[in-house]
Amino acid sequence: MKISCLRTQLQHAVQTVQKAVASKTPLPILTGIYLEAKDGKLELQATDYEIGISCTIDATIEQAGAVVLSGRYFQEMVRKLPGEIIEIATNKEDRTIKINANNSQFNLLSLPAEEFPVLRQINSDNPINVKDYCLRELIKKTVFACANDEARPIFTGGLLEIDGEEIRLVATNTHRLALKKENLVSGNSQIKMIIPAKILSELARLLVGEEEQDVTLSWQKNQVGIAFDNVYIISRLIEGQFPDYNKVIPASYSTTVEIDTNEFLDAVERVSLLAKDGEYNVVKFNFSEKEVIITSNNPDVGKAYETVDSILNGTGLEIAFNAKYIIDILKNIDSDKLVFSLNTELSPACIKPFDNEKYIYIITPVRTS
Amino acid sequence: MNRTILHVDLNNFYASVECLYRPEIRDVPVVVGGDVEARHGIVLAKNYHAKQLGVKTGEAIWQAKQKCPGLVVVPTDFKKYLRFSRMAREIYADYTDQIEAFGIDEAWLDVSGSKYISGDGHVLADTIRRRMVNELGITASVGVSWNKIFAKLGSDMKKPNATTVINKYNYKDLVWPLAVGELLYVGRSTKRKLENRAIFTIGDLAKRDIKDLKLLLGVWGETLWQFANGLDSAPVRQSREESIIKSVGNSTTTARDLVNNQDVKLIIYVLAESVAARLRQHGLKCTTVTISIRSNELFSFERQSKLITPSFISSDIALKAMELFKANYFWDKPIRSLGVRGADLVTADNHIQLDLFNGNQVGRENLERAIDSLRNRFGACCIQRGAMILDRRLTGFNPKDDHVIHPVSLFR
Numbered sequence: 001m002k003i004s005c006l007r008t009q010l011q012h013a014v015q016t017v018q019k020a021v022a023s024k025t026p027l028p029i030l031t032g033i034y035l036e037a038k039d040g041k042l043e044l045q046a047t048d049y050e051i052g053i054s055c056t057i058d059a060t061i062e063q064a065g066a067v068v069l070s071g072r073y074f075q076e077m078v079r080k081l082p083g084e085i086i087e088i089a090t091n092k093e094d095r096t097i098k099i100n101a102n103n104s105q106f107n108l109l110s111l112p113a114e115e116f117p118v119l120r121q122i123n124s125d126n127p128i129n130v131k132d133y134c135l136r137e138l139i140k141k142t143v144f145a146c147a148n149d150e151a152r153p154i155f156t157g158g159l160l161e162i163d164g165e166e167i168r169l170v171a172t173n174t175h176r177l178a179l180k181k182e183n184l185v186s187g188n189s190q191i192k193m194i195i196p197a198k199i200l201s202e203l204a205r206l207l208v209g210e211e212e213q214d215v216t217l218s219w220q221k222n223q224v225g226i227a228f229d230n231v232y233i234i235s236r237l238i239e240g241q242f243p244d245y246n247k248v249i250p251a252s253y254s255t256t257v258e259i260d261t262n263e264f265l266d267a268v269e270r271v272s273l274l275a276k277d278g279e280y281n282v283v284k285f286n287f288s289e290k291e292v293i294i295t296s297n298n299p300d301v302g303k304a305y306e307t308v309d310s311i312l313n314g315t316g317l318e319i320a321f322n323a324k325y326i327i328d329i330l331k332n333i334d335s336d337k338l339v340f341s342l343n344t345e346l347s348p349a350c351i352k353p354f355d356n357e358k359y360i361y362i363i364t365p366v367r368t369s
Numbered sequence: 370m371n372r373t374i375l376h377v378d379l380n381n382f383y384a385s386v387e388c389l390y391r392p393e394i395r396d397v398p399v400v401v402g403g404d405v406e407a408r409h410g411i412v413l414a415k416n417y418h419a420k421q422l423g424v425k426t427g428e429a430i431w432q433a434k435q436k437c438p439g440l441v442v443v444p445t446d447f448k449k450y451l452r453f454s455r456m457a458r459e460i461y462a463d464y465t466d467q468i469e470a471f472g473i474d475e476a477w478l479d480v481s482g483s484k485y486i487s488g489d490g491h492v493l494a495d496t497i498r499r500r501m502v503n504e505l506g507i508t509a510s511v512g513v514s515w516n517k518i519f520a521k522l523g524s525d526m527k528k529p530n531a532t533t534v535i536n537k538y539n540y541k542d543l544v545w546p547l548a549v550g551e552l553l554y555v556g557r558s559t560k561r562k563l564e565n566r567a568i569f570t571i572g573d574l575a576k577r578d579i580k581d582l583k584l585l586l587g588v589w590g591e592t593l594w595q596f597a598n599g600l601d602s603a604p605v606r607q608s609r610e611e612s613i614i615k616s617v618g619n620s621t622t623t624a625r626d627l628v629n630n631q632d633v634k635l636i637i638y639v640l641a642e643s644v645a646a647r648l649r650q651h652g653l654k655c656t657t658v659t660i661s662i663r664s665n666e667l668f669s670f671e672r673q674s675k676l677i678t679p680s681f682i683s684s685d686i687a688l689k690a691m692e693l694f695k696a697n698y699f700w701d702k703p704i705r706s707l708g709v710r711g712a713d714l715v716t717a718d719n720h721i722q723l724d725l726f727n728g729n730q731v732g733r734e735n736l737e738r739a740i741d742s743l744r745n746r747f748g749a750c751c752i753q754r755g756a757m758i759l760d761r762r763l764t765g766f767n768p769k770d771d772h773v774i775h776p777v778s779l780f781r
Contacts, residue, residue, distance in 0.1 A: 151675060151677055152677065172725065174677075174724050174725050174726050174727065175722050175723070175724060175725065176725075177725060243726045248725040248726065280719075280720045280722065282720050320720070322722060346723065346731065348723075348725060362725065364722065364723035364724060364725055365723055366720045366721065366722050366723070367720065367721040367723060367731065368720050
């Protein structure tokens, strides 16, 4: 292989695939980045068998071929290389790869390219197109609600549902649930798949192109392929039955409260400073006629008390929540006002933006002693 | 300060107590054994006549009967033993407030402070022994030394009804020739490791370079070396000190070998109900569930896993235990005994983050409490799971009330 390409493009490609480079693995080949040059293109790939990412850039190719380089060193090196143009060439004699940029030259040992599990794109009959900003919005508004612990694997991913012209993403850790809906331009498919949170976050990170573009989703058995721009991501899906989330969204509420989002967020953040008690972050909310009284009491530290103006419809009540679960959602509500809907102090409550029915957050209270 | 520590070991405790209640069997071989029908048939204690005929603690009752025809087998009655244990404790309490029980029939006494009132260790040990015989009718062996480890070794040296003093002048003659396995906390595998390094007696251990022992056994190497050299400084705990509960568990040897998941499920539910009830009694919840399994060839192992949220609900514990069992046992052998334990305890009145999909957790907790109150009023059998009727012989035991637990550990 002998090629040359633009440094900026190579940097972009390496950064794109690096999240898929395996760090802890018994298979050394997975710690590498695979480079394949043919037909005027250079393709970079990395995979840890959970997620595989490929990124293709333009290159001047003198001699086609494929190599695998140590992911860690190649990535650090590319970030620091000088100049505009980078040349990469194999050296058959000592099995190294020569990398030239301006006056600097590296010889990296190569891994056996024939061992690399090259990604195979998924061919599905009816792929679905989603606008990138729409998918990014779906992910950003929900993925934080996923569970971190592996005790129940099903909740470590988000449920992506496509139902005709509506696309929904649902994430929950069984204590709170975030649901975001968007419209599709066209479509008549019915799909349900659980995508690992790690892959969703990675996807949201990569979907930052300046120009609006289509993201194509295709799936097959327990894998999903995601294509956009010059990137292709393939991920395993989480298998299992996601519980019926519609059941946990209350049909009606006895109390609804309108509050200014930012004032509320600031107040909760302040009050929660003193709320650390073991693994819980318990903050009490007293919803009354004209204001919400937010308090926390930690016998070892002290007390906090703050009020925020609000408009209440229905009966007032006092309820305790894990402050982290409240803060997480408040940070994701874009509109100035929110609606907090409740039933009793032991039943799930709902937080929604004031003017947007497409974003719902359900949160369970904490039963205090 | 030089301490004076006594270790009192009540001789053949269960058998001695039983003989007091039934004087007619005093002069024949007697063993106290578990229920043979329920397969708990091992020798728990024996009197001197049985001992002379070679009966050993821990062997099966049928083996003991082969050795001595006409052997009298007495069933256990823990209430009696607890009563006598308490009475012995009252005698100790006349001389010191530092009494640390080690099981039901052994105790350490720190009598350093009573020297000028009641005499030195030797005199006091003899006094206690005399009072045991006169007031309770049982004999005791007492070891006297300056640390707990040597005191315990001393009480094992002369039996029955004797005092052994191990002081700084004679310990090399008395303690060091003993086999290293006699030392507290030297079990089967530690003993094997030590013997591989040519350490056969406590003296060998004491004379070894502490660095070698550290390499061999880690921190334990250092601790055991200190034990062997009489440098153990662990205090005798105050009698009123209660140790913190670290885990709550029950186990049982089943009435017949378990051969399928259904059998195991029955036993696990019986055990989990007891564990859950005891957790509730103490106002605790467990975060981790451990199961222990012993096959009919006496191979045993443990597995543990975390609950999603801390719980004292029996079905939560049983389901997790069953899940662990199914993932770890493949029925190459039938099972002889099972155990379920809840660990990583938290207080039950903590905050509870409610769950979206977990149904009515509060309701289920209240249900369990209601069952507790029914059982308190009308007995343990007044309300039971339907599955218990599937095999009465297997499930007809009550681990919560039947078993007496003697937590034994030198270190807290």
